[in-house]
Amino acid sequence: MKISVIIPVYNAEKYVSQAVESALQFDEVFEIILIEDKSPDNALEICRELDKKYSRVKLYQHLDKQNHGAGASRNLGIVMAEGDFIAFLDADDYYLPNRFDAEKELFKNPNIDGVYGALGVHYYSEKARNDYYKVFGDRLTTVYEKHDPKDVFTGQLGMKGSFGLIHLNTLTIRKNALNRMDSFFKNSLRLHQDTEFLFRLSYCISLYPGILDQAIAIRGVHENNRITKVDTRKINPATTRVLLWKEVNKWAESESTIPQDIRLHMKRMQRSYEIALAPTLKKWGMIVKYLFTDYKSIRSGLYNINFRKDLY
Incomplete structure (x- = not known):
């Protein structure tokens, strides 16, 4: 396997090194693509240091050096990727040592286009735990049971009752399977572009369950997460x-x-x-x-x- 791990980077100077190093632990990871998205903090300089330090790390920015959002950054990463497989990781999250255990076996079957697993949670501070524990708890973000790929699309849409969710950090896809999609992430969405992408992806390709009962990656929760502002109703x-x-x-x-x-x-x-x-x-x-x-x-x-x- 030659996996390209795509990491959009925005305002993540405290966390991006951990994200990169968590991906470097795997021999299967062919390259780590950092897309720095005009961060207001010192993330660009940290990314430059990582690019110099590790031969598998490649740093890119948008052509105009401006901020375009996580969706557009992931799209750029997909275009630049040279691996046979694509995996995603948010800059304030990280992989666990079992991240690709199921994938190494399942992808021996050429009919499997993509594999998903379970995401755990880590609170970077007591304040983050106090503010967001009611949102995430200590629960896994996962699909609750193993389902046939034909049921994943309607399950993600919420048509199959208590189905659960796929998180992008736990998804690995054959790069050539993405050719069946008319587009990747929607630039028009600044939030939930991953959800919309997963809806279309599960319709276009066959997604199989990997490890669902234990975390293979970790969501890092801190005070500045964009999505937590929605989940806690700071944004309707x-x-x-x-x-x-x-x-x-x-x-x-x-x-x-x-x-x-x-x-x-x-x-x-x-x-x-x-x-x-x-x-x-x-x-x-x-x-x-x-x-x-x-x-x-x-x-x-x-x-x-x-x-x-x-x-x-």
């Missing part, structure tokens, strides 16, 4: 998820092979978050309307996002 989660589902539905319109029941589910999810964003009076009016015209939207969508917290 409905705002970013409306944008996510708009992109998902836009893609679905171009895929004529997606069944109608799945298309309806996608539209219901978008509608649910739109209702959650509406002012209270307007929101109640929309709820009454949909209760009469499309009850399933309320049941499947609004139940999933616990909209009642926003109504009072």
